Amino acid sequence: xxxxxxxxxxxxxxxxxxxxxxxxxxxxxxxxxxxxxxxxxxxxxxxxxxxxxxxxxxxxxxxxxxxxxxxxxxxxxxxxxxxxxxxxxxxxxxxxxxxxxxxxxxxxxxxxxxxxxxxxxxxxxxxxxxxxxxxxxxxxxxxxxxxxxxxxxxxxxxxxxxxxxxxxxxxxxxxxxxxxxxxxxxxxxxxxxxxxxxxxxxxxxxxxxxxxxxx
Ligand SMILES: [Zn+2]
Numbered sequence: 001x002x003x004x005x006x007x008x009x010x011x012x013x014x015x016x017x018x019x020x021x022x023x024x025x026x027x028x029x030x031x032x033x034x035x036x037x038x039x040x041x042x043x044x045x046x047x048x049x050x051x052x053x054x055x056x057x058x059x060x061x062x063x064x065x066x067x068x069x070x071x072x073x074x075x076x077x078x079x080x081x082x083x084x085x086x087x088x089x090x091x092x093x094x095x096x097x098x099x100x101x102x103x104x105x106x107x108x109x110x111x112x113x114x115x116x117x118x119x120x121x122x123x124x125x126x127x128x129x130x131x132x133x134x135x136x137x138x139x140x141x142x143x144x145x146x147x148x149x150x151x152x153x154x155x156x157x158x159x160x161x162x163x164x165x166x167x168x169x170x171x172x173x174x175x176x177x178x179x180x181x182x183x184x185x186x187x188x189x190x191x192x193x194x195x196x197x198x199x200x201x202x203x204x205x206x207x208x209x210x211x212x213x214x215x
Contacts, residue, residue, distance in 0.1 A: 042213075045190040053194075054139040057147050058131050060190050065121050065150075067183045068157050072114055075176055076161055079168045085110035090159030090204035110160055117153050124150065144196075151187075151196040158184050159204045185212040 047056050072080075088095040088110045096105040097113055108116070125131050130146055132139060140146075161169065161180065169176045188209055191197040202209055 041186050041189050042193075045186070045193045054143050057144070057194060057196075058139075061147055061150055062125055062131075064154060064183075064187050064190070065118070065125065067187075068154055069118055071176075071180060071183060072157055072161060075174075076165045076168060077111060079165060080111045080114070080160075082109045082111070085160070085164060088113035088156065088160060090156065090163040093159070093163075093204045095156050110164070114157055114160070117157065121150055121154070144194075147194075148196045151191050152198070152201055154187070155191070155197055155201060155205075158187065162205055162208060181212060184208070189213060 045060075047053055086109050087107060088097075095113065096107055097116055098105050124146065128134075128137070130140060130143065158180075162184075166177075169180055184205075188202075192213075
């Protein structure tokens with residue numbers, strides 16, 4: 001599957017269409033849109049009373065996955081070439097793809113890395129044994145550990161966009177930087193609330209995180 005390249009081709013063709021929205025019949029908890037709209041995201045990410053934590057995390061991860069797919073696929077991909085980004089990076093930080101089973105590190109361009117990452121996440125989301133869509137089906141015992149791995153890797157896409165492509169986001173004709181900041185702020189507050197990402201992973205974007213989360 002080559003989801004992101006398909007999206008990129010669409011966005012650079014004469015007949016521009018919005019990228020396909022990733023859909024999954026995930027169980028949908030009640031989301032307080034009013035709180036989200038008011039900007040109080042720190043409270044909005046908290047687990048509501050009576051809500052199942054795994055369902056809450058699953059719902060948000062699917063949403064973050066869609067947001068990052070849109071941000072990278074529609075805005076960044078045309079600029080993220082093998083020449084501009086021969087490795088997945090956030091400035092001096094280099095990221096290599098590690099396969100779980102064989103624990104082998106593979107060097108690839110940033111666009112290949114992101115494509116592989118998004119395919120890996122979409123396959124996990126589609127896996128009923130990991131992200132069950134039926135109410136009476138339990139989550140696996142290692143669900144939160146899997147989510148932590150997803151969050152850790154999705155963070156790298158934000159890091160690559162912020163560090164290596166921010167000039168492509170800063171187009172005065174678009175409002176992409178504000179959109180990126182809103183998406184990333186929500187993502188990082190959620191990851192912190194449920195301790196889904198180690199502190200040392202955050203280092204490349206620590207200043208941005210401090211700025212976006214100080215209120
Ligand atoms: Zn790139």
